[in-house]
Amino acid sequence: MTDEPMGAEACFGEEPARDSRFQVKQRWSECCNLPDDHPQKRTEFLHRQMNEELNSLEISSRALTDFPDAAWALRLRIARQCADEARHALMFRKVMEQRGGFVGAYPVLNFQYRIVCRLATLEARLAVQNKTFEAGGIDALATAVTETAQAGDVDLLRLFEYQEADEIAHVRYANEYLRSAMAADPRVALDVARALTEASRAFAEVFGSAAHRIRYEVSTGTRLEAGFLPDEIRGATAALARKKTAGMQR
Numbered sequence: 001m002t003d004e005p006m007g008a009e010a011c012f013g014e015e016p017a018r019d020s021r022f023q024v025k026q027r028w029s030e031c032c033n034l035p036d037d038h039p040q041k042r043t044e045f046l047h048r049q050m051n052e053e054l055n056s057l058e059i060s061s062r063a064l065t066d067f068p069d070a071a072w073a074l075r076l077r078i079a080r081q082c083a084d085e086a087r088h089a090l091m092f093r094k095v096m097e098q099r100g101g102f103v104g105a106y107p108v109l110n111f112q113y114r115i116v117c118r119l120a121t122l123e124a125r126l127a128v129q130n131k132t133f134e135a136g137g138i139d140a141l142a143t144a145v146t147e148t149a150q151a152g153d154v155d156l157l158r159l160f161e162y163q164e165a166d167e168i169a170h171v172r173y174a175n176e177y178l179r180s181a182m183a184a185d186p187r188v189a190l191d192v193a194r195a196l197t198e199a200s201r202a203f204a205e206v207f208g209s210a211a212h213r214i215r216y217e218v219s220t221g222t223r224l225e226a227g228f229l230p231d232e233i234r235g236a237t238a239a240l241a242r243k244k245t246a247g248m249q250r
């Protein structure tokens with residue numbers, strides 16, 4: 001392994017399988033970016049979320065099959081996460097279809113799977129998927145729950161509340177596991193740091209200038225519930241601000 005920084009293309013692995021209904025894209029700019037007041041904006045969002053939940057399910061499933069020797073207690077947590085993510089995908093599909101959408105109606109991205117499943121260790125995968133992507137998800141959900149409650153959209157509010165409770169638990173077990181793994185072996189911290197750098201390079205490649213349109217902020221309350229330390233939350237706040245600024249400069 002070399003210490004030379006990797007180019008963005010090398011930070012992506014293979015695509016997950018999708019049937020012919022799906023239109024799979026590689027960059028955000030190739031997707032269906034509707035204006036906020038478009039009548040299909042919400043349906044497109046729900047379709048995208050459904051596919052993101054599939055990515056989470058596929059990443060967790062691969063963690064079980066690729067690391068059969070991991071501790072049983074950790075494998076049990078990952079298996080439970082598989083069940084949660086499958087339930088989330090079904091919930092999003094149902095609400096999306098109730099609002100006039102259908103599977104394959106809009107293009108999808110599988111960047112999470114492509115970024116995470118090429119990583120060689122379970123620790124690196126949990127750091128990128130649960131501690132980074134899903135932690136960003138709980139920040140976004142905190143905003144979504146507030147906005148949906150204000151709009152009086154009860155069906156969607158229930159979905160977001162169920163999802164938020166599950167995602168907090170996913171982030172928390174990864175935080176707890178990674179903290180003890182790093183305490184037992186400092187090399188884990190180096191492996192994780194390398195994976196996070198590569199993931200952030202790949203994420204920037206996928207989203208380009210769209211990153212500055214991120215509307216949510218880091219949610220201190222939910223991150224504390226999810227097992228982050230105050231210093232880590234300050235770091236995440238600074239990283240999100242950098243991501244938005246970098247998007248503006250592209």
Ligand SMILES: [Fe+2]
Nearest residue numbers: 053056085088
């Ligand atoms: Fe989920």
Ligand SMILES: [Fe+2]
Nearest residue numbers: 056134167170
């Ligand atoms: Fe999750």
